[in-house]
Amino acid sequence: MVSFDYTEEQQLFRQAVHEWCQKRLPLEVIRQMDKSGKQPEGLIKAMGDMGLLIMTAPENHGGSGADWVTACIAAEELAYHDISCAIPTYFLLHSSWGFVVDKYASEEVRAKFVQPAIRGEGFVGIATTESGGGSDIGALRTVAKKDGNDWIINGEKMYISGTEEVQKLGGGYWITARTAPAPSPQAAHKGITGFFVPINTPGVEVAKRFDDVGRMGISTGGFTMKNVKVPDTYRLGKEGEGFYPTMEGFEGARILIAATCLGSAQRILEIGMDYMKQRKAFGNPIGKFEGIQFELADDWTELEASKSLIYRTAWMIDEKYKHNRFSPLEVTKYVSACKLKVPPLAMHIAEHAMIWMGAYGYSQECPIDMAWRGIMSYCVGAEGALNIQRIIIGRELLGKEFIPYK
Numbered sequence: 001m002v003s004f005d006y007t008e009e010q011q012l013f014r015q016a017v018h019e020w021c022q023k024r025l026p027l028e029v030i031r032q033m034d035k036s037g038k039q040p041e042g043l044i045k046a047m048g049d050m051g052l053l054i055m056t057a058p059e060n061h062g063g064s065g066a067d068w069v070t071a072c073i074a075a076e077e078l079a080y081h082d083i084s085c086a087i088p089t090y091f092l093l094h095s096s097w098g099f100v101v102d103k104y105a106s107e108e109v110r111a112k113f114v115q116p117a118i119r120g121e122g123f124v125g126i127a128t129t130e131s132g133g134g135s136d137i138g139a140l141r142t143v144a145k146k147d148g149n150d151w152i153i154n155g156e157k158m159y160i161s162g163t164e165e166v167q168k169l170g171g172g173y174w175i176t177a178r179t180a181p182a183p184s185p186q187a188a189h190k191g192i193t194g195f196f197v198p199i200n201t202p203g204v205e206v207a208k209r210f211d212d213v214g215r216m217g218i219s220t221g222g223f224t225m226k227n228v229k230v231p232d233t234y235r236l237g238k239e240g241e242g243f244y245p246t247m248e249g250f251e252g253a254r255i256l257i258a259a260t261c262l263g264s265a266q267r268i269l270e271i272g273m274d275y276m277k278q279r280k281a282f283g284n285p286i287g288k289f290e291g292i293q294f295e296l297a298d299d300w301t302e303l304e305a306s307k308s309l310i311y312r313t314a315w316m317i318d319e320k321y322k323h324n325r326f327s328p329l330e331v332t333k334y335v336s337a338c339k340l341k342v343p344p345l346a347m348h349i350a351e352h353a354m355i356w357m358g359a360y361g362y363s364q365e366c367p368i369d370m371a372w373r374g375i376m377s378y379c380v381g382a383e384g385a386l387n388i389q390r391i392i393i394g395r396e397l398l399g400k401e402f403i404p405y406k
Contacts, residue, residue, distance in 0.1 A: 004308075006073070010069065010070055010073060013070060014073050016050075017052070017073070018080075018081075021077055021078060021082075022081065024043060024046065025081040025082050025087065026081075027081075027083075030081070030083065030084055030370060031367060031370065033082075033084070033086060033216065033217040034084050034086075034216045034370050035216070036216075037219070038217070039087070039165075039217050044090070044165075044169065045119075045120040046120070047087075047090075047091070047120055048118060048119040048120025049120065052074055052091060053091070053094045053095075053098070053117060053118050053119070054095060054098035054102065054117055054118045055070070055071060055074065056068065056095045056096075056098070057098065057099060057102045057114065057118060058102075061115070063118055066095075067318045067322075068252070068255065068321075069311060069314045069315055069318060071095045071252075071259075071314070072255065072256065072259035072310060073259075074095070075091060075256045075259035075260045075263065076259045076262050076263035076266075077263060078091055078263065079259070079261070079264040079267075080263040080264065080267045082217070083264045083267050083268065083370055083371035083374070084214060084215060084217060084370035084371060084373070085214070085215050085260055085264055085374030085375060085377070085378075086216060086217025086218045086374065087218075088256075088260040088263070089161060089215055089374075089377075089382075090161075090162070092252075092253055092257060093125050093126065093162065094117060094124055095252065096249055096250075096253035097124060097125055097126040097174050097249045098114060098117055098118075098124040099249070099252055100174065100236075100245055100246075101113070101124050101174050101196060102114045103245075103248075104236040104245050105196060105236055106235075108234075109196050109233065109234060112198075113171055113172060113196065113198065116170070116171070117169075121169065121170075122169050122171040123162055123169045123170065123172075124172070125160065125162045125166060125171075125173045125174070126173060126249060126253070127160045127173035127174065127175045127223070128140070128157070128175065128246060129158055129159045129160065130142065130155070131158045134159065134381055134385070135381065135388040137189065137243060138188025138189045138243070140177070140178060140192070141156075142155025142156070142157070142225065143178050144178070144179050144193060144195065145179075146179070146232075149231060150229050150232065151177075151179075151195065151229070151230050151231075151234075151235065152228070152229055153175070153177055153197065153225045153227075153228040153229075154225055154226060155175075155177060155225050156222065156224045156225070157173070157175060157223055157225075158222040159210070159220060159222065160220065160221060160223065161218055161219070161220055162218060162219060163199075163207070163209065163222070165219060167199060170198075170199070171198065171199065172197050172198035172199050172201075173196070173197055173199070174194055174196060174236060174246070174249065175194070175195050175196075175225075176193070176194055176242055176243075176246055177192070177195060178191055178193075179192070180240050190240065190243070192240070192243045192246075193236075193237070193238075193241070193242040194236035194237050194242035194245055195230055195234055195235055195236060196230070196236055197225065197228060197230060198230075199223070201228050201229070201230065203225055203227050203228035203229070204223055204225055204228055205226070206221060206222075207222040207223060209221050213373050213376065213377075214372075214373025214374040214376060214377060215373070247332070250383055251317070251331070251332060252317075253383040254335050254383050255313055255314055255317065255335050255338055257338075257339060257343065257378050257383055258309075258338035258341075258342040259310055259314075260378075261343045261346035261375055261378060262303065262307055262310055262342060264350075264375060265299075265342075265345065265349045265375075268346075268350050268371055269299060269300060269303070271366075271367070271368060272352070272353035272356050272357070272368075273287070273296065275353075275356065275357050275360075276292055276356055279357075286356070292356055295352055296356075299348075299352060302345050303345065303349065306341055306342045306345060309334070309337060309338055309341065309342075310342065313334040313337070313338050316330075316331050316334055317335070329396055333392065333393055336384075336388075336389035336392040337393060339378075339383070339389045340389035340390060343375055344379055344386070346371075346375045347372060347375045350368055350371045353368050354366070354372065391403070
């Protein structure tokens with residue numbers, strides 16, 4: 001018999017995060033953050049004190065040693081309270097990319113950058129997207145050349161989360177660079193190496209913050225690297241084999257994005273249900289009308305099904321790491337299903353709720369616009385475009401000979 005129970009420790013953790021968020025992230029604070037573009041003072045340090053940052057890192061590296069089910073619980077609770085998805089994005093960046101940086105980094109990088117970020121005193125993020133493409137990692141133009149015990153990196157990264165926060169807190173990014181020519185157009189993923197690049201390294205120039213539509217509580221920008229020198233100890237993983245560790249980071253980010261969208265959508269439905277119980281039309285609460293009630297029923301059903309998919313997949317990730325029970329590609333298929341299914345569903349739930357509420361739903365007195373704008377970022381491509389997820393799933397169902405770009 002399959003058990004769908006969380007462990008007692010996970011249940012207590014959920015309650016603790018929920019209570020922490022109630023105090024730290026009420027909706028009025030989220031609206032203020034959305035308008036100002038700034039996180040509440042001291043919030044990141046408080047997240048570190050709570051053990052929420054890079055919580056997936058092992059305890060002997062300074063993390064909480066949390067499994068991926070627990071990390072999804074945290075993402076869900078954070079997004080339930082910050083429906084704009086800004087703080088959940090900060091969280092998932094660290095729990096996914098901080099995890100792989102910690103896993104593949106030297107002790108020097110761990111001590112200088114990962115451990116401060118765990119305490120909320122630094123920043124660790126991902127910077128693979130370039131002006132010519134994002135999901136197609138093999139098409140990158142950034143190059144790194146060996147110079148003795150150092151690497152010289154030249155290139156540009158665009159649409160990168162946290163470019164203001166990293167300058168304030170210190171830290172840097174997992175970046176990918178080509179260190180050897182691809183053996184063929186069909187093998188563009190070979191010859192790529194991962195590096196950790198501190199943002200204050202000479203030659204790194206950060207662009208002005210981009211004007212995003214949503215997730216205003218975390219910045220988006222870009223940076224150029226001109227003859228940036230980093231020691232070989234800042235290389236992440238093996239030379240020329242950086243593609244697969246990068247995909248490992250995307251895998252963690254994608255499951256946490258799905259959990260984030262789940263949390264935000266659950267709060268949206270609650271707000272919508274409260275409204276439809278109180279708002280009357282023709283003498284009756286609008287929740288009595290089938291046009292609204294049936295749409296709510298469909299949305300709830302889809303969201304509950306998505307919740308099962310998310311936590312089953314998180315469990316599979318844990319089983320992969322702990323017991324080698326599932327192959328990496330089997331897990332990747334399910335992760336892509338989560339990324340493909342849940343963000344568009346959450347976005348449509350936000351749209352439905354806004355329409356249920358009429359003019360109020362279109363105003364900023366109603367908080368749902370923040371959720372819609374934040375969730376949209378995961379639909380347009382953050383941590384992998386939706387059609388990329390379809391390609392991955394199709395590849396695993398039909399075989400590699402059906403990959404469209406080969």
